Amino acid sequence: MAASIAYKQVKIFSAAIRIFHWLRALAIVMLVATGLYISWPYVVGADSTDVLVQGWIRFAHLIFGFVLCAVTLARAYLFFFGKSDIERRSFKDVMSFKSWLAQIKSYLWMGHLDKAGVYGPLQFMTYFAISVMAALICITGLILYANVYHEGLGGALWGTAAWLTEAMGGLAMVRIWHHYMTWVFIIFVVIHVYMAVWYGIRFKHNAVDAIVSGYDYHPEKH
Numbered sequence: 001m002a003a004s005i006a007y008k009q010v011k012i013f014s015a016a017i018r019i020f021h022w023l024r025a026l027a028i029v030m031l032v033a034t035g036l037y038i039s040w041p042y043v044v045g046a047d048s049t050d051v052l053v054q055g056w057i058r059f060a061h062l063i064f065g066f067v068l069c070a071v072t073l074a075r076a077y078l079f080f081f082g083k084s085d086i087e088r089r090s091f092k093d094v095m096s097f098k099s100w101l102a103q104i105k106s107y108l109w110m111g112h113l114d115k116a117g118v119y120g121p122l123q124f125m126t127y128f129a130i131s132v133m134a135a136l137i138c139i140t141g142l143i144l145y146a147n148v149y150h151e152g153l154g155g156a157l158w159g160t161a162a163w164l165t166e167a168m169g170g171l172a173m174v175r176i177w178h179h180y181m182t183w184v185f186i187i188f189v190v191i192h193v194y195m196a197v198w199y200g201i202r203f204k205h206n207a208v209d210a211i212v213s214g215y216d217y218h219p220e221k222h
């Protein structure tokens with residue numbers, strides 16, 4: 001008879017964190033797809049101007065753009081003020097050279113990966129960098145928005161947006177930076193999905209399923 005191992009179930013991600021993760025994933029995929037279309041409108045509409053393909057794509061881009069703005073803000077709030085400190089605790093490892101070494105070695109199949117929180121230091125810094133990137137792409141997106149829509153929110157943002165447009169060297173530069181950052185997200189998503197699957201295979205816990213169910217499983221020590 002095969003020996004069975006007992007696993008302990010540990011809750012690591014709250015419902016809010018999981019919902020925001022998948023909302024953000026959906027928003028990013030839709031923003032990359034619609035954003036690249038805006039920059040290169042490859043579907044040529046029929047002769048009628050009523051078709052307005054580019055208009056609908058831009059509309060979808062803005063809807064998901066505002067979803068991303070909202071989730072970026074909510075997620076930053078949760079990181080700092082959320083009830084569970086499982087994410088904040090990971091910062092301890094970021095400040096420890098030993099933890100960096102342990103993570104890199106464990107990725108090369110040398111030794112274990114013991115973490116103070118839910119992320120390793122390399123993982124924490126990658127997520128930190130992509131969060132800063134999300135804030136920057138939202139800011140440049142809002143600048144582009146305010147340059148097109150002069151009433152309502154666009155009007156309210158216009159003073160700051162005009163100043164930032166000038167500071168970035170003009171509207172063309174804002175678009176170019178917004179476009180460059182798109183590629184950072186494309187590269188991040190590919191590596192992130194690969195690493196999440198690989199992590200589950202390498203360490204046998206805390207991988208793709210955890211951000212769906214919220215639970216991680218550790219073998220019980222006897």
Ligand code: HEM
Nearest residue numbers: 031032035036038039065066138141142144145175179182
């Ligand atoms: C991951 C997030 C995002 C990605 C990948 C993305 C990608 C893109 C890309 C590739 C373009 C075309 C730029 C070009 O002209 O070459 C674009 C345009 C635009 N984006 Fe985004 N975007 C994101 C977030 C946002 C956000 C948060 C907003 C604002 C709420 C926004 C508003 C806009 C606007 C208004 C344009 C149109 C610019 C124009 O008409 O020239 N984007 N986006």
